[in-house]
Amino acid sequence: MPVDQTHDPFEEQLSAALHQAGGAFDTDRAALAAAGEVRGRRLRLRRRAALAGGAAGLALVGVGGALLVPSGGGDGPRNGSVAATGSGKPTAAPHVAAVSADDMVRTLTKLLPEGKVTRGAARGTDDPLGLPPLAQVVFDDGAGVGAVSLVVDRVGREEGTFDPASVVTPCPGMEMPGTVPDSCVTQNLPDGSVVTLIQGYEYPDRREDTKAWSADLVTPAGQRVSVSEWNAAAEKGEPVSRTEPPLTMAQLKSLAAAKEWRRVADTLPEPAAAPTASGSGSGEGSGSGSAADTTGLAGRRILAALTGSLPDGMQVVSSDHDETEFAYAVVDDGKGRSYVQVNMQRGMSDAAGELYGSGAETLADGTRVATRQGPGEKGGEGVVMWTVDTMRADGRRVVVSAFNSGSQTTAATRSEPALTMTQLREIALSPQWEVLGG
Structure with missing residues (x-):
């Protein structure tokens, strides 16, 4: 399907001095x-x-106010590029080919249903700041435009003990007034992956009609794919252009589970699992x-x-x-x-x-x-x-x-x-x- 790539790339200005x-x-x-x-x-x-x-x-998830992180790869629905970041970057995986920002957009475009795709922000696996690969597009299936954002990452885990359910986005509890979405379900997939599917609104109090649907998937190997979509051309600041986001929940789940994203995740360094504090605190x-x-x-x-x-x-x-x-x-x-x-x-x-x-x-x-x-x-x-x-x-x-x-x-x-x-x-x-x- 055609991809409009008329955007201007971000000009990242790297700072020479982070604060101590x-x-x-x-x-x-x-x-x-x-x-x-x-x-x-x-x-x-x-x-x-x-x-x-x-x-x-970093793992980005989408529920209601899903995160759309701008990058140096292009102008998306949100502006304000990150120019420098600091602590805790894991070491890079050796001899693994990088996935470019263009690759991310091409892959997302290929996996979407038939329609027109307008490219937004994008980032590959070779981001100098160590931020995870990202693809954001505006998708039009003929029934109105909707924004789609996808982030691929890895999560820290311990071999033999890692449970994807401990990391995947949880459904908000019913005890939290004003935060419960229209629908939220966490499912176990045949390969051991766990995915949470959420249908809600950009603002839980529904002060605007922008709907936000998301799928957050974590595999037993620690690969994470988070997809969000809206029934408007952007997460915020654009009028609603259709009744519902362009992808059904089944399509959203299939998009998050696509093998292509797991191969992207495999090019990323695996973060070390941080130890937990033992201690017998008072609670x-x-x-x-x-x-x-x-x-x-x-x-x-x-x-x-x-x-x-x-x-x-x-x-x-x-x-x-x-x-x-x-x-x-x-x-x-x-x-x-x-x-x-x-x-x-x-x-x-x-x-x-x-x-x-x-x-x-x-x-x-x-x-x-x-x-x-x-x-x-x-x-x-x-x-x-x-x-x-x-x-x-x-x-x-x-x-x-x-x-x-x-x-x-x-x-x-x-x-x-x-x-x-x-x-x-x-x-x-x-x-x-x-x-x-x-």
Whole structure:
């Protein structure tokens, strides 16, 4: 089928200097102090175990606010390319031929039903930042256009003990108001793979009519294929163009299970399985002890979610992450650099009373929201810090902060951060955090 390739490629601007890890990973101390008391020694043990094992590969999944991560391969529905990233890259697999961005688009095009394909963002296995291969297209089967995004990756595992069901996207629990999709089912395939199929909306509260359907498949060999589709030309910002996304759920599952993607995954380095912290902790935070906490994937997922959520025209000039909860990006909107950071924690319900006071907002789905605007905490002259702090009904906490400098410790380079409080709020409340890392 024809492929329109009239897009302009991203021009990635690689930064020559990432922040030193010690300064970059230190976060909003005032906002997180109570959380640290609650989680205590168990979290520190888990973090040390993850750091000892190193970071594994990034796995992107699609439920509601599925992740569309821009790349250097082309302009897609979302803008804002990642220009540099840091820690925890696994070593490359030897003597394996790379799969190009063009190969990814050609393969996706071949596997789609008959129709017209317009190429969006794409990335091959030779990405200099170590991000996973990606293909995004706009597909028109004659009944209206719909966006389709596919990411291939590998997950850390231990031979003989790996269970794909421990990594694949779980269905949201019925106890989480406002997050339950129209349909969610996890299936075991004959070859031992596990796939979760979800039919929902881009925004679970359905404030827009954009539907988001997804298939997340993990094989016994640790290969992961995540496919998402929408009934609009883009995940966000485009009007609905058809009643439902273009592929049926059976077609979506077949696309995710195609052998071609497993061969792509086999060209990627296999991340080492991070050890789990043993310890006989008192149980605080035990609700967050899922497989996603111990695979070492969380930091890279958080970074991808952050950069994929940035407004159009925002260039990422440097970025980094730790293995479990934190990521940052230095962005430039043409008016100067601005440091943006995200912390994501799970199992924080028992700290909600300390973190969200009488001035906090409670949304209809039970999410709590607190905002702060004040001076930075690291001594940079004239630096201000704007923060949106949120907690879902299931105890998942997302804190997003932006500064009016490219570093928390250097003088201000602009009067305000590059992101407004409204934009920070939109990032913090994005549905993507509800499925990120399980």
